[in-house]
Amino acid sequence: MPTILGQNQYGKAENRVVRITRDGDTHHIKDLNVSVALSGDMDEVHYSGSNANVLPTDTTKNTVFAFAKEHGIESAEQFGIHLARHFVTSQEPIGTARIRIEEYAWERIATSDANSRFIGADDVKHSFVRKGQETRTTQITYDGQKWEVVSGLKDLTVMNSTNSEFWGYAKDRYTTLKEAYDRILATDVSARWRYNWTDDEERMPNWEKSYEQARKHMLQAFAETYSLSLQQTLYQMGSRIIESRSEIDEIRFSLPNNHHFLVDLEPFGLENDNEVYFAADRPYGLIEATVLRDGAEQRIPVDMTNL
């Protein structure tokens, strides 16, 4: 034979596992991207197509999700060690397992004092914002007389691990979605808001403060809304900004619904009590709308939020 097989490995890459641990009302998130690569006595599958030594990549994926349930995720290292040991010790032909893990960090959203008096401080315990800075944006237009300032942000990733439902929707012969009474609600916020300041240079808004406050109100509304749909949450986020910031008259959102599907662990004899999720990246629902101060004109273009 003029050719021989060199180094080879196989496995399932980028298993997006989200593990929620409930400590009473306080939820903890572990959000990982786990890639499995196995190698060993795999000559035959390459040379002849015999799969006798091949543990399916599908099984390696299932193992990641099942281990998240059975053993929890204390740390990425502990989780990776556990997986690697499992593959090498349980499958004779597998000599080496390489587990790569990316971990995405989340911080808790602090809710507003005013609201936590009504709903109780407990409600802050399941709302998170992804660590790392969002991108702040602005667009200034000046025609020699009037100014138009539209500012905003993109890639502000947030998650509620409970207090989200979706049911009672229209159904047709293609509808298979199951009604959800306790789901994860997660999105990457893109928002643009228009300032009502047009000309008086003496009474210019404090742009830095306005940004900080708009961001804060948006996050708090996300955390404090008991959501029946992402559309409803969007409207609450927008109206909270309009109500608390007199310098802003219009805000437009583009919110992907970052779906988290409950993993079926029943084939492995495991119950999944809203603990282990598969974080899908596409396709995603895309919910977009403008929220206006009553009487204000709608001027932010429909597709501006994606720029």
Ligand SMILES: O=c1[nH]c(=O)c2[nH]c(=O)[nH]c2[nH]1
């Ligand atoms: O909040 C939601 N809004 C929808 O319009 C929708 N559609 C869907 O399939 N899931 C969801 N979730």
